[in-house]
Amino acid sequence: MFHFSNIVRTKGDPKIVEGGPSLKQPADQLARALGWFSIGLGVVELFAPRRVTETLGMEGRETMVRAFGVREILAGIMSLSIDKNAGLWARFGGDGLDAAALLSGLTSNNPKKGNIALALLMVGGIAMLDYRAAQDTKPRRPPRNARRKLYPNRSGFPKGIESVRTAARQITSHAGHNEVMQGDERRVP
Amino acid sequence: MKALVWHGKEDIRCDTVTDPEIQDPRDAIIKVTSCAICGSDLHLFHNFIPGMLPGDIMGHETMGEVVEVGSGVDGKLRKGDRIVVPFTIICGECEQCKRGNYSVCETTNRKRHLADKVFGHTTAGLFGYTHLTGGYPGGQAEYLRVPFADATHIKVPPGIPDEQLLFLSDIFPTGWQAAVQCDIEPTDTVAIWGCGPVGQMAIRSAILLGANQVIAIDCLPERLSMAEAGGATTINFETESVVERLNELTDGKGPEKCIDCAGMEAHVMPSRPDTVLDRAKQMVMLESDRPHVLREMIYVCRPGGIISVAGVYSGLSDNMPMGAFMNKGLTMRTGQTHVNRWTDDLLRRIEEGEIDPSFVITHTVPLAQGPEMYQVFRDKRDSCVKVVLKP
Numbered sequence: 001m002f003h004f005s006n007i008v009r010t011k012g013d014p015k016i017v018e019g020g021p022s023l024k025q026p027a028d029q030l031a032r033a034l035g036w037f038s039i040g041l042g043v044v045e046l047f048a049p050r051r052v053t054e055t056l057g058m059e060g061r062e063t064m065v066r067a068f069g070v071r072e073i074l075a076g077i078m079s080l081s082i083d084k085n086a087g088l089w090a091r092f093g094g095d096g097l098d099a100a101a102l103l104s105g106l107t108s109n110n111p112k113k114g115n116i117a118l119a120l121l122m123v124g125g126i127a128m129l130d131y132r133a134a135q136d137t138k139p140r141r142p143p144r145n146a147r148r149k150l151y152p153n154r155s156g157f158p159k160g161i162e163s164v165r166t167a168a169r170q171i172t173s174h175a176g177h178n179e180v181m182q183g184d185e186r187r188v189p
Numbered sequence: 190m191k192a193l194v195w196h197g198k199e200d201i202r203c204d205t206v207t208d209p210e211i212q213d214p215r216d217a218i219i220k221v222t223s224c225a226i227c228g229s230d231l232h233l234f235h236n237f238i239p240g241m242l243p244g245d246i247m248g249h250e251t252m253g254e255v256v257e258v259g260s261g262v263d264g265k266l267r268k269g270d271r272i273v274v275p276f277t278i279i280c281g282e283c284e285q286c287k288r289g290n291y292s293v294c295e296t297t298n299r300k301r302h303l304a305d306k307v308f309g310h311t312t313a314g315l316f317g318y319t320h321l322t323g324g325y326p327g328g329q330a331e332y333l334r335v336p337f338a339d340a341t342h343i344k345v346p347p348g349i350p351d352e353q354l355l356f357l358s359d360i361f362p363t364g365w366q367a368a369v370q371c372d373i374e375p376t377d378t379v380a381i382w383g384c385g386p387v388g389q390m391a392i393r394s395a396i397l398l399g400a401n402q403v404i405a406i407d408c409l410p411e412r413l414s415m416a417e418a419g420g421a422t423t424i425n426f427e428t429e430s431v432v433e434r435l436n437e438l439t440d441g442k443g444p445e446k447c448i449d450c451a452g453m454e455a456h457v458m459p460s461r462p463d464t465v466l467d468r469a470k471q472m473v474m475l476e477s478d479r480p481h482v483l484r485e486m487i488y489v490c491r492p493g494g495i496i497s498v499a500g501v502y503s504g505l506s507d508n509m510p511m512g513a514f515m516n517k518g519l520t521m522r523t524g525q526t527h528v529n530r531w532t533d534d535l536l537r538r539i540e541e542g543e544i545d546p547s548f549v550i551t552h553t554v555p556l557a558q559g560p561e562m563y564q565v566f567r568d569k570r571d572s573c574v575k576v577v578l579k580p
Contacts, residue, residue: 005196005244010299013326013334014206016194016244022202023560074473081472082199082235141568149551149572150414156393156548161420164543168399172375 027136031084034126034133038076038091045069056119057112058105068098088134095127191580192330193559195245198236201560206246209326209334214261217338219253219272223351224328226250226559226566226576227359228385229501232453233319234563237477238503240303240319249276249316250358251328252351258338265339273343274328274335275528276359278314281340292525297337298323312525329559331580343532346540352547352577353539356390361535361546363526364390364450367499368398370522371446378402380435380444380489381421382482383451384412386549386575387499391448392419393544400446404438406431408456411572415549427458432489443491452500453478463508470507477504487514498523549575556580 003016045052046069049062071094078087099120106116142148157164194204209218227250232238252273255266266272279286280296297314298304303321304311314336317327325336335341345354364387371379379395381388384407395403396419405416408427417423424434435444457464457479467479486496487510496519514521538544551574554562562576 003244005242008242009244010324012210012212014190014192014209014246014330016204016206018205019196020191020194020202020204020557020560022196022200023564024200028199077472083468083472139568140564140570142570148409148411150411151548151551151572151574152414152418154415154548155418155420156389156544156546157396157419158542158545161396164396165399165420167543168397169375172399 025136027133028084030129030133031079031088031137034091034130035076035079035084035087037126038072038079040076042069042072042074042076045072055112056102056105056116057110058116061101061105064101068094068101071097085134085137085139088130088137092127092130092134095123095130098123099127190331191556192246192326193248193556193578194243195233195241195247196243199234201234201247201563203557203560206330209332211257211259212334213336214259215337215339216259217255217262217266217335217342218257219251219274219333219335220256221251221253221328221331221333221580223253223355224248224251224330224556224578224580225355225358226329226562226578228387229318229452230563231567232501232503234567235454237453237471238319238321238501239307240321240324242320242324245317245319245324246326246328246330247317248327248329249318250355250360251316251333252345252355252358253333255338256332262339266342266344270342271345271347272335273345273354273357273532274316274333275341275343275357275362275532276316276318277341277525277528278316278323278325278336279340279529280337286340289527289530291527291529297341300324315525329556329578331556340529343529343536345536349539350547352550352553353545354536355577356386356546356549357528357532357535357539359526359528360386360549361390362528362531363387363499364392365394365531365535366524366526367391367448367450367497368394368400369531370497371395371448371495373398373400373446375399376401377446378404378439378444379446379448380404380406380486381416381448381450382406382486383449383500384409384416384423385450388412388448388450389415389419389549389574390546391450391499392416392421395446395448396420397538397544402438404435404444409569411551412574415574419548426456431485435489439491443489443494445491445494447486447490447494447496449482449486449496449498449500451482453480453502453506455479455481467507476507478502478506480506480509484508484510487517487519490517490519492517492519494519496521499526550577552576554578 006015049065075090278297283295294313301311314323403421405421413423470476
């Protein structure tokens, strides 16, 4: 089977013949997709806020859209990192902010309210995905109060710690004695 | 053969790969009998150290039996010899090797142009540890090619189980060098940050070298209990102030010697805001390391003291308190371990029953379970401290 990574192997080094199973779960792939989506959306909001506000009939709110863009980019980066769970929860919280901002523009005199309704629908769908991914990528660290095995008998010193300490003391005092002797000799004219 | 292969961040798989071949007359091939997952493998698992490529075989703590020898090994190894493989590949002939500075061997990094650019000068080639250090296939596999095998080996006698000898490859000499670098005197207090496998070895080494008091700092009960068993007084940094406790235990003067066995992935806690800032900067690639432990050591170390860094750092660390470091007249000693400089002495200590490094093993599993064990080790599940893999 062809494996792309084999191209960069040094001649003679082992090459992959057959790939083993990956421990990555579908939720990890979803988190990754949401992370990149978040960065993409954030870049649009940061650099083209007027296009966004015009589409939604919410002109004058460009600063807010830019701020949301920064938030999206940071949450996206976090979702792609090893702390993806925190990133996904940050995204879920951001979905709430997005929905609140959109609802504030859903007024009867907004000629683009149809676009806002569509955007709200999309935010709702994405929020469901964010929630699902955040639930499925919970860190598997044991909780603080979990019962843990302790290792009080694993000293690593088959003859006991005291025997080691005594031996070390003898060696250091012997070395110190030698040093004094040498020092005395050095003082002899 | 089967091997644990890096495919990307948090993605290690047990793949079938082609067997290694002799590439150079100084090579040997071993059949791996035991290998282990090292704490520094987790930095690669998290993709925090640059230079990994999909398809790289993991692992730098390995031992086994020689099954093939190149024509240039010159009788120093024979088929059937039992060897531990030091994680640093050494030529034994360059100026640094002759001085015993094996981890900065000038010859063995086959991608030295990368290391020259990133570090200023090349360091030794390492097994399974990024292309910055040669991109050599690692030892979490059924077979391993050992380059420069005439120098890169520790011959071990029969009759002692693998579990007692395996850690001569890395964590035992690493903990030992961390302690030796402190120039320990009989009146010294040695404080050790991080009670993972290297921290545990550093604790035992400090005791063997005659420290008056050893203080171990961590937050995991199982690791603290193991540290206490090894003769250390312990501090749980989640429930106590490290600086206050260290000052209490040293009459307000601070420990003379401080050892960092935590490295670039210091624990992130809201109560230590610098760790949160480091993590945020690390995420957006504004900083590569989280050096909280270094900052704390500089702050708490007794003036004129020594700081020894065994934990791995990969690149750039921000906000280092250089004012305190300079004005307190501290000395910092660092480095990947010069494994072969210490192993004759350490092997003798194992043979004489002075120390048994197998105390640190909490999990022994077949190689195929390796990918899962990376997660268990990373998440500290099941009170995991050290994983040994059996191909």
